[in-house]
Amino acid sequence: MSMQRRSSARRRVVPAAVGSLVALSLLSAVSAGAQPAAGAQQAAEAQPGGGLPSRAVPQSRPVTVAEARTDAYLRSLRSRPASLRGFFVSLPKGGDLHNHLSGAVSTEYLIELAAEDGLCVETATLTAVAPPCGPGTRPAADARRDHAFHDALVRTWSMQDFPPGGNGHDHFFDTFGKFGEVTWRHRGKLLAQVADHVAGQNQFYLETMVSPASDGARQLAAEVGWDADLAALHRKLVAGGKLDGLVAAARKEADDGDAEFRATEHCGTGRARPGCRLTVRWISQASRGSAPERVFTQLALGMRLAERDPRFVAVNLVQPEDGNVALRDYSLQMRMVRYLRGAYPRAHVTLHAGELWTGLVKPQDLEFHIKEAVDVARTQRVGHGVDLVHEDGWQRTARTMAARQVAVEVPFSSNAQILGVKGAEHPFTTYRRYGVPIVLATDDPGVSRIDISHEYQYAAATYGLSYPELKDLARASLQYAFLPGASLWQGNPTTGGYRVVPACRGERPGLPVRSAACQRLLYGSPRAELEWRQEAAFAAFERTHARTTR
Known part of the structure; x- marks a missing residue:
């Protein structure tokens, strides 16, 4: 979902079962089987056209002794x-x-x-504002000693204690406008806090979304104006070095953020914090609720930036997909992405698509968003994809995603909090049956009050996932990352299984690599190097739990 405050009129929404500890309360029992949970499987097959695809994803794979012992240990923890x-x-x-x-x-x-930063808070709305603190405001610093004020801010700026049956959709998106005055000032400090947390969750890589050179992009879009001829509009942006000026500003902004991050984390010193070891890449976001010329300018900037600066890898569209402008311009924006993909073939694309549900929009608006993201924009990944089975010809879309290995990014908690969709209603099992790659994600973990471990635990409990299946979900999150270089895995690992490429076959993760061919792969491919690092971590993890079960 978006980091932008929703500006369109409120819509009726399905009441979200919100508050992650309520909406996604984790079952204590974790199934031993490799099959999806029976209820979820039956629900998926009962959906329109829910018969098995012609080439369904394999339901099992060879399991090593260490994996079996680790799975047995996982099952022993149910109580x-x-x-x-x-x-x-x-x-x-x-x-x-x-x-x-x-x-x-x-x-x-x-x-x-x-x-x-000496910011103030409006007492009526609990919105952070710039100083000085005049009538109707109070210093944010008061929250350090006024616990009631502090707790009120936490509830307003997140989903903490949000009541079941409330409008989770609007509250979730409104939080970004409440704390927006805080976040734009300190990209490096924000990243430091997030990177430490991600590393502490035993993850190795992060792609996170920001709005590069946001003010400059808005000004350039206003200067150039709208032109329905996308090629002509792009020429206007590029003319006279205007777009390159924005790229330079965005890179300077990133440099400043990097410096603040390194100073905060003490990178390169004896006091370096865990976040220094994390590989981080930026995704440039465009505000889908904005005027067409601004959306196009932000997309063009993000894609040009991805080809000029390796810290930036992709673009995405953010803000509520059900907003008035977002709905009106959805197909136009897919065509924008399609055009710019031709202009910037080395830039990656991932798109929020299908973050919709019945009751939130008209039935007609549920019919095509994922399909157009895949077929028109040619996105490489889909964010959320919740309304899949409500789309026209959804089975074909799922088969296309599987064939092209278009991964779906699944943040269970925000889907429950915003859309009220969880358990058997969620298309997680359907995507798996069709062989669509799945990566678990957090979306906005600060707002949701969750972490990635919570999402994995929820998946295991709700869909009866075994340890080998959880392991393959973790592998997918690097396989389908926008990392450069060849993969450690052969073919399509989602449908064919995670089989090591011949160059590294016979090598043991965690031990010195003997093969010259494998060494060349790992040293020459950032993707394969991180995947190998994760395999070494799995080997150590399994050794620990294999000993526990003896």
């Missing part, structure tokens, strides 16, 4: 919640590919930053 939580925290979990930086920061840290 020990604290130990179960510890298992999922220590489980290697690859990368987080769907993460909004401002929504990922803990609310408590946002309050502290607001206090450090």
